[in-house]
Amino acid sequence: MKTIHVTATVNGDTVEYLCDPRETLLDVLRDRLNLTGAKEGCGTGDCGACSVTVDGRLVCSCLILGVEAEGKTITTVEGMADGETLHPLQKKFIEYAALQCGICTPGILVAAKSLLEKNPDPTETEVRYWLAGNLCRCTGYDKIIRAVLDTAADMREAS
Amino acid sequence: MQYHSPNTFEDAAALAVAAAGVTRFLAGGTDVLVQLRADIITPDTVIDIKNIPGVRDITRHDDGSWTLGVATSGAEMREHVELGLDWPGVVEAMDLIGSTQVQGRATLVGNLCNGSPAADSVPAMVTAGVEFSVTNSEGTRRVAVMDIPAGPGRTHLAQGDVISAVHIPARGARGGDAYLRFIPRTEMDIAVVGCAINLALDAAGVITQASVSLGAVAPTVLRLDEAAEALIGCTLDEATLDKLATAASAACNPISDKRGTIEFRTHVAGVLAKRTAKIAYARAQGVTK
Amino acid sequence: MALDDHKTTGFKFIGTRPDRPDGLDKVTGRALFGADAQAPGMLHGAIVRSPHAHARILRIDTTAAEALEGVKAVVTRADFATGLSGEFGFVLENVMAGDRALYDGHAVAAVAASSALIARDAAKLVQVDYEILPHVTDVDAAMVDDAPVLNDTYADATVPAGLHPNVVRYHESGHGDVEAGFAAADLIVEDSFKTEATHQGYIEPHACLATLGADGKGELWCTTQGHWIAQKTCAALVGIDTSQLRVTASEIGGGFGGKTTVFIEPVALALSRKANRPVKIVMNRSEVFRATGPTSSTSMDVKIGMMKDGTITAAQGVFRLQGGAFPGAPMEFSAMCAFAPYNLENVKQVGYDVISNRPKQAAYRAPGAPMASFAVESVIDDLCKQLGLDPIDTRLKNAAREGTKASYGPRFQRIGLVETLEAAKAHPHYTAPLKPGQGRGVSCGFWFNHGGETSVSLALSEDGTCQISVGTPDIGGSRASMALMAAEVLGIAYENFRVTVADTATLGYNDVSHGSRVTYASGLATIKAAQDAVAKLCKRAAAKWGIPEDAVYWEDGFAKPSGANAGNFDPIPLAEITKDMGSTGGPISGHFEATPEGAGVSFGTHIVDAEVDPETGKTAVVRYTVIQDAGKAIHPTYVEGQFQGGAAQGIGWALNEEYVYGEDGRLQNSIFLDYRVPVASDLPMIDTVIVEVPNPGHPYGVRGVGETGIVPPLAAIANAVSAAAGVRLRHLPMSPPRILRALRAQASEG
CATH class of the missing domain: 3.10.20.30 (Beta-grasp domain)
Incomplete structure (x- = not known):
């Protein structure tokens, strides 16, 4: 070959x-x-x-x-992380238990970061549709969506 | 599997002519790679057309018409504000395909050439009157959307034909298009029924031009000329909408499969036709975007 | 030593919400899941699968595959152990077909090659000649007289005479006199229901890396809910001694019951032995759907009699479960869970285990219970509607309580069903106004929970920190929960612990992470192991002080003299004892091995609002509330996560997930595009209420929480959809075509 x-x-x-x-x-x-x-x-x-x-x-x-x-x-x-400093989304995902088994987590973090770079202030609906192509079977998405929304709020405040 | 990445459409066409076995052009790749991965189709030759100059350009001409490069992704279409104002139905039809991730790659031309009867963008392209430049060893010709699909998974394009540009007509005054599909979830599904409608109105709100198209209810996309005819000369009153729904359901020739039954598709085609017409009409009136 | 063996309040660490120990690895991508391992010299395996639902295997020609450059081994059934019976026999037949392929996707051969692409190419070159046989995939169709016979030796002694050989097990239980109960009823509702098979849908496909030598010693890395069951099953299937196979569990990317058995692992071992190289096999998604654990599909009849005041006078149910080509469909769990929430004088339940040409069913979160609950709670909803009764009040009136004789036999100890119903009634969701087109549904649900064989080992380090080895793969944050429970006993902070899921060589046997047992059983074992260590710590302090051991007690991380009579000594902190442990008697560890049997049963009540589009039959779940008894929530955030995850899976099952088989017996929807699990935009936020009614069988009152959450959603959503649509839905999933058909049928009936 x-x-x-x-x-x-x-x-x-x-x-x-x-x-x-x-x-x-x-x-x-x-x-x-x-x-x-x-x-x-x-x-x-x-x-x-x-x-x-x-x-x-x-x-x-x-x-x-x-x-x-x-x-x-x-x-x-x-x-995603800068040396030993985690991206705010990574920190928030741990804090909010926005992962259970963690297999979908890398993809969801990359997708969520991409969303926040385009749209720093997304609505819940916008987050849900942006992440519709990222299946999670453990969490029911609730804590993931909250983690993304609250990270966005934190990042807006910090900037 | 051979992989080529030519720099001109002429070279792409020549590579395709010279290739033996199964050839696939690779733009977004969101269907080609799925089929490769699932052992449905393993091409002998893949010709990547993304390194041809201009394939991701979106150009508005002086007459108001548009030319899109064949590798323009759904995300790039959606991010183009003026295109969305002119042809919201085409843009939303493309945007409904797959996830955010798929939108980063998927193209109008790929959606068409994959040959799925349920392709979302195809009914919207039909009602918009989209044409394609098709290049082969003899030159480049223009082909209308309706002339490309041949059946599930098949097109009328010959080996050595490569689509080299997408042409969308000028929007014109008091026009509006829309696309709706039915899926069981909110995202990520293949259309069980898709409906596109493109309308133009006179100053009084009377429909002067109409085009209606259905997807996923027949082996290829349907253009419903009689249903469109029935809209012309009317405003969108309830009686007209009922006639449209009846005509849409009557035009269906669907199958029952894992995604929906004949009965369901036939009924929902009528429901969607009404809903789509209302959106297109409001857009033509300038009431909504 | 004085230790509170049972403690339900006054916790210092239990009930807090610290970060999980595997969090950093999982957000940075470095956590190692099944497919993330590699070994020097590793080969890649691929499986050849039957395209037929039922076929005799006439001949397998591997010549062309073996001739392909890079191919190092090809195995068929001849490369596995012979003479296995019982479950091992079924599992072997499932992981590698013998003389017949029994379902679309059934493994018939496997290859190992130097790359994954070559392995795939080689698999296509294996030539299998089949004689196609008649097939059956529907549970009712498999029971009729002229149905194709899958195997006429599987039926066991429980099956009454005269039934089709595809009925392989039978269950009957209950008490009282149901006929007398029905005679006393003011209203009887009798109805039939069906549910389609669903898949657990874990996002991580099965994956393993195996090494096995001619000396019969092996290593296996795999994604599993239980590596000891993998160890003994794989060892039996490839014919080696159990102790010679060391199994390490990878991080697990979801299981939900579906990773409690083996599929590719014995095959990788057989290939490795033949090639004398490590072999990795990773399933693709289509293989996961076609050949691993879906649930049973069901056909059910339920009949319930009720008085005008809401008292249930009698209840009876028949539950027919199709479990694929082998015995084991959890029909007795369907039967036993069906009426468990209610205090019934007269109850009878019957179950049938039916085989068909589908993949061998595997456990899925409260196996068997959600379907039965769907049927029963739908009938109760109809009774309430017809009698004008409030659905929660009616359930409260009939609710099982402490001392109730359960529908499946025993008397309940302290349980929390009434508390969940009262919390549901008091929740603002229950009285919130509904918009036009919306309907509200409620349902209760029950699951037994499980104890199971459990070993835990705990070792203190000189610096006063602690490492804990557990044997239950962590599928939802259990390492954090173990650390919290140990912290509570030892009285040192959560951060001082490292919890590891040990391999099979470093700990005694552990049952699978299933049955909602991990926080209960591994938790109990962790507490007992920590108490064992505390006793040793107290002994060292006693020796230092020169007082009897029982004159020392442990509090907040310190050994203390138990009173004035014991002597006046300054308390000694844990770290001071461990610092000198090498010279005061050696390492200090704690151990516990047992099969705890006090897993408290669990109940939940769900409230859901659904909106139905009457023109298309499409349903949106607009509000969802889970209320469930957790006994004691060790890490409340993770308990909420279990509630939310169970509800989401239930929503998928209720609305859109189903196995679709064609006339040819082939699975039509073996990718996530057409097997429609809920996506983020399909769901609302899922509200949770944790009720805590302590389980007397656990030192801190824990009840498992993982499974009960998937029991109520099917019925709760069906009741909401039926209310919104104005027509009873009796067939899951309630996909738009099914709802629209029901709506139009009702309209045409006028």
Whole structure:
């Protein structure tokens, strides 16, 4: 099988890898770059557990080929904290118990961060629809939605 | 699987002609990758058209018409304020597809070429009168939306045909379009029924032009010319709406499947037609956006 | 030593809401779930699955697959143990088919290769010749005389003569004389109900990494609710000694009962043994739906008689559960839970366990109870409507209390059903005005809760901190709860604890994290282990002071002399004792192993408002309140989370989730696109009320809370939808086509 050489920026670092054209960006992140924070819950873009941003745009990494990442800038959950300082969403998710099993958490955090960057003052409905592609089976979403709304309020106050 | 990333549509078309086996053009990839992953279709050749210059441009021409690059994502369409003011129905139809994440990638052209009878953006493109530039080795021609779908999973495009641009007509005065679909949840589902309506009014609020289209109720998208005809010359009174609903239900030729029954789809097509018409009419009147 | 063995008030740590110990790992992406492990030299496995609902396997040709470059091993049933019987036999048949494929998705072979892509390619090259056999997937259809026979040896001695061989178990229980009870009723409502199969829907697919050598020693990493059951099952299936297989539980990405058994784990072990390399297998979502634990689908008849004042005079139910191709559908739990909330003089319940060409059912949160509750509580709702009675008052009138003889036999100890009903009645939700098109429903629900085999080990460190090893995988924050309970006993702060889910080699047997047992049973064991350590701490203090052990007691983290007679000594803090423990008698640890049997039963009452679009049959849940007895909430935020999660899963089950099989017996909706679990925009905030009626069987009064929350929603939502739509819905899920059909049928009847 012929593999293709790809250069991309992941969480601020330049990375190079060889991949089979059939491999998804999620496969590459997990299996070639050892970034296992993004999860495969469905492989069909229906659960959002593999959410990352590519050139600032929120996407499912299971719906992008690894070879498509050439020249792109990718951010995953591993790039959310600044050293030992957690992103406010990460802190609030722990504080509010906005996670139970935690498998959906990386995707939801990446998606929520992307929302707050576009819309620092979302309504509950806006948060719910923005996160509709991130399935959580444990929480009933209640504490997740509250954590996102309250983080947004905190961040507005701080800025 | 071979992966190519050409820089021109001519090269893309030539690659497709030269390829053996199953070929897929890759724009957003939100259907191609699902099919690859699920072992439904593993292409022998994938031609990524996103590195062709201009494929994500949204351009408004002097005559008010629009050209969209074929890799323009739903999110980029939604973020374009003027496009949304002109063609809210097209934009909302595209916006309903999948999640925020899918919106970051999915395209009008992909939604069309995937060939699903339930594609959300297709009825809205039908009523808007969208045309496509199709490029092949002999040049580029214009093709109307209705002439592309051939049946579930199939199009009338030939191997070596690649869609190279999306053309949306000028909105014109006192016009409005809308798209509604029925899904069991609030998000993330495939349309059980989809309905698009595009209207133009005269100064008195009388409908002068109308186009009605249904998705997910037949093997391909339906354009309901008789239902549209019935709207012309009317304001949107209850009798007109009832006629529209009856015509919409009568036009249905659906199947029963995991997403809905024949009975359900037929009934809901009429319900949605009425609701969609009201939204399109209000938009044409300038009452709502 | 004086220790309050039972304590229900005056807590210092219990009831606080500290951050969970696994929080940082889970928000930064570094927590290791099933699919996140790798090993040097690792191969990737893929499973070949039957596309047929029922077929004889004539021949499996692996030649082409084996010839593919990168393929290192192919296994079929011949590579597993023989002669297994009972549940091990069923599990083996399920994880690798023998002479017949019994459902769409049934594993028939597996390959291991140097990459996941090669493994997938190789799986497609395995040639299987099938002879297609007649199939049946519906529970009622599987019971009729001419239904295809799946297996004529599965029926056990409980099954009455004359039933179809697909009926493999039978249950009957109750007391009193139901016929006499019905004769005394002013009104009898009798109705039939169906529910479709649903999946637990955990977001993490099954995944494992296995190593097994020719010496019969193995290592297994997997996502599981119980690694000891995985250990003994896998060992049996691949024919090695249990103790030679060490199993480590990964972080678990949801289970809800569906990860209480094994699927790919024995297969990975067999592949590893054959290839002599570690083998990782990760299911894709479609495999999860097609081949792992859905619930039973059901067909039920319920008949209840009531007096005009709301007193129930008799109740009877028949519960038929289809549990896939093997015995085990939890029909006795359906039967036993159905009427458990009520004090009934005359009650009778019957259950049928029916096999069909579907995947082997697995436990799902209060297995069997939600469906039965749907049928029973719908009938009670109809009785209340017809008699003009308030649904909560009527339930209060009939509610089970301490001393009530339960419908399933025993007498209840102290229980909290009445308290949940009274809290529901007092809640502002119950009297809030409804908008046009909306309806309100209530329902009660019951679950037994479980104790189970449990081992906990606790070790103090020289610096006065403490590590706790538990054997129950943490599926909802239980490590935090264990630390809180140990903190309460030892009297040192929560932050001093590290709780680890130990592997099978470092702790005694532990039953699965199921049955709402973890906070109860591992919690009880943690308390007892901490008390064991406290006794040893007191002994060291006594030795230092030169006084008898029983003259020392433990309070707030200090050993203290028990009174003036004991002597006048300054209290010694824990850290001072542990600092010198090496020279005062050695390490100080605490242990507890037992099978606690005092899991207090649990009741809940839910209130829900639903809005139905009469033109399309689409339902929106607009308000939801969960009220449930937790006995004692150790970490109240996590208790709320269990309530909310149970309600959300119940909403999905009630409205849109279902397994859809085609005429060909194939599953039609094996991806999340068409298996419709609730998304964030589908749900309202879910309000919770924690009622605390202490469980006498736990030192701090804990009752498990995980499962009861999914019992009331099906009926509560059905009652709300029926009120909103003006027509009774008897078939779940109440998808828009079903509601619209009911509305139009009613309209055409005039």
